[in-house]
Amino acid sequence: MQHGKKYNDEDLVKGCIENDRYHQELLYRKYFRSMMRMCLRYTQDRENAMEIVNNGFLRVFKKIDKYTGKGSLEGWIRKLVFHALSDYFKSNSRTIHFLELEDRDSTKSETALDHLYFEDLLELVQELPVATRRVFHLYAIEGYSHREIAEMTEISIGTSKWHLAAARKILKQLIVKRNNIKQHAG
Secondary structure, eight states, X not given: OOSSSOOOHHHHHHHHHTTOHHHHHHHHHHHHHHHHHHHHHHHOOHHHHHHHHHHHHHHHHHHXXXXXXSSOHHHHHHHHHHHHHHHHHHHHTSSOXXXXXXXXXXXXXXXXXXXXXXXXXXXXXXXXXXXXXXXXXXXXXXXXXXXXXXXXXXXXXXXHHHHHXXXXXXHHHHHHHHHHHHHHHO
16 A cells, blocks of 8 residues: 555545445545534534544445445545534534524524524525525535625525525524414414
8 A cells, every 4th residue: 555645536425335444434534524513513513523423424434335426426425424413413403503693683584493493494494495405505504604605506695695595584584484374383
């Protein structure tokens, strides 16, 4: 094994399938920062985010033989880390406290958020218009900056910010609506 060599994703996957610790470490180091950034978007607690990232990479190493090479390796890893993130919220709080959807000085939607489950939010995100959902996903879930989103989607930084504000507004309305339905049903 050449430790000074640059490995591509295919090499890293092959090494990880063989349970080679060096390749596992290289894969972990290569994608750690972006996965940590994604988890910090939700938890804002470095220790919890680190636990989630490590649990996610444990899943990656256990399932690496299932990676087909179709689509990006980073996207596949992100999906598994996101599942670890989802499991973390399911087992720890079952409610969402990580997404600021309301202005700081308004308390109207805080009670609605207290009753919203992680899966419910993901379901509501699917109701956003396509472009708005994409910006929201890149910003709130994957942790990209508005500048990075603008470059990736070929829109202006201002348009990226507009889509994020629109997503928050729509999600807030959907949360309040869902909460009102639950209150009237209960």
